[in-house]
Amino acid sequence: MTARIRVLWLAIKGSYWFYPAVFAIGAFILSSATLSLDRNSNTAWLGELGIIELSGPDSASDILGLVAGAMLGVASTVFSITIAAVAYASGTYGPRLLNNFMEDRGNKLSLAVFISTFVFCVNVLRTIRHEGAVTTGVGGDSIELSSFVPNFSLFVSYILIVVAVGTLVYFLHHIPASIRINTVLENIGRRLIHDIDEIYPDKNGAIVSEGAFSGxxxxxxxxxxxxxxxxxxxxxxxxxxxxxxxxxxxxxxxxxxxxxxxxxxxxxxxxxxxxxxxxxxxxxxxxGMRTSDQDLRFLIDELVEIGLRALSPGINDPFTAITALHWLGAATAELGQRSLNHKQPDDADSRVIRLHTSFSHYVGRGFGSMRSGVATSPLAASVALETIANTARVIDNETRRSQLMQEADLLFEQAQKALTGPDFDLVEARYRSVQAMSG
CATH class of the missing domain: 3.90.1170.30 (Pyrimidine nucleoside phosphorylase-like, C-terminal domain)
Structure with a gap:
């Protein structure tokens, strides 16, 4: 049950309605609090301090109505731009990357700010009364109301307007920045390295994995x-x-x-x-779908997917694949320096034995999965060989280093079948250089 609750919570946080809903509720509570202050205290001090010019019912209604309408329009535009960006990213980088953009807090918080400002203004707007306004009481009698202008609430709405304008400027910068391929790969790579540190925190490699059993x-x-x-x-x-x-x-x-x-x-x-x-x-x-929660292979697959798409004949963008290889190399280096055993020293009495995932499995999942595409590009193949060599250089475990160099051998063998002429000569020269460095 705990696992299902965790998945549900992650799904709620990743949804587009969570932050706007929370902010809208918060805006309603805030407006109720400021209106209570307006009703029960003298807000003339706002005018005396020169913070704002005290407004009459007409001007206050016009301002709040204008802001509420503008916020609703901006929120609609922001949502449309976000959906267009998500559709572009999904089609360009692969549908697996859709979750990354759905979980982007910047987009959801921007939408939440505009919606909450709209809710605040509408809730304040409904309380403004002109002198002599008439309403119907419980018994059907007409009741004449006095004028009411919530100046403190109006002051708070000005603050929210400034925040909303700043948020709009941030959003207009954030959207194009978030769909740049280098930013996408950096976010995936850093998240992968962070998750490696969370799942495999031990770097001494002294823990011996307890074998699985049947029962x-x-x-x-x-x-x-x-x-x-x-x-x-x-x-x-x-x-x-x-x-x-x-x-x-x-x-x-x-x-x-x-x-x-x-x-x-x-x-x-x-x-x-x-x-x-x-x-x-x-x-x-x-x-029905995989998530990045507790699953390093999911993030590795995202890097691989972007790299393979970039190397496909229809796109032919080896530089994007090279960036994916660099982050894959950084993550593999982190894995190579850690004990790949979930059981920690303070869990000596642990009664749950997790399924072990070997270093060679991660190497095959990353570099091995990209091999067929990388081998078709002399530039990507050369960088892949260099990345593998650099990764092996920072790993002390000889077995793991040899597993990485075996991947370099397999890549060179694949390149022999995919490349000819000067392209192959370039890859072969890099391969011989890598062999010499590995000693």
């Missing part, structure tokens, strides 16, 4: 991608049942009914004890 299977009841796993909930299930749980899947894997999520084994032996399968199963959240 009573915990099977999936639904088809979908594993979006999130609640490891704390699995720990509780294992402790309460007096057993251990060994995962048989990773976040990002696709499962269908009957496939094994994990195995449970009692401390008393293979045949002893029992446990609540449904409780253990609820620790896995399955959905």
């Amino acid at each position: 009573q299977p915990i099977t999936a009841h639904f088809a979908g991608y594993v979006q999130s796993i609640s490891f704390g909930q699995l720990e509780d299930v294992a402790r309460e049942s007096g057993g251990r749980i060994s995962l048989a899947c990773r976040t990002g894997d696709f499962l269908h009914p009957g496939m094994v999520l994990a195995h449970w084994r009692s401390d008393d032996g293979p045949e002893g004890g029992s446990f609540d399968q449904n409780e253990a199963r609820s620790a896995f959240a399955l959905g």
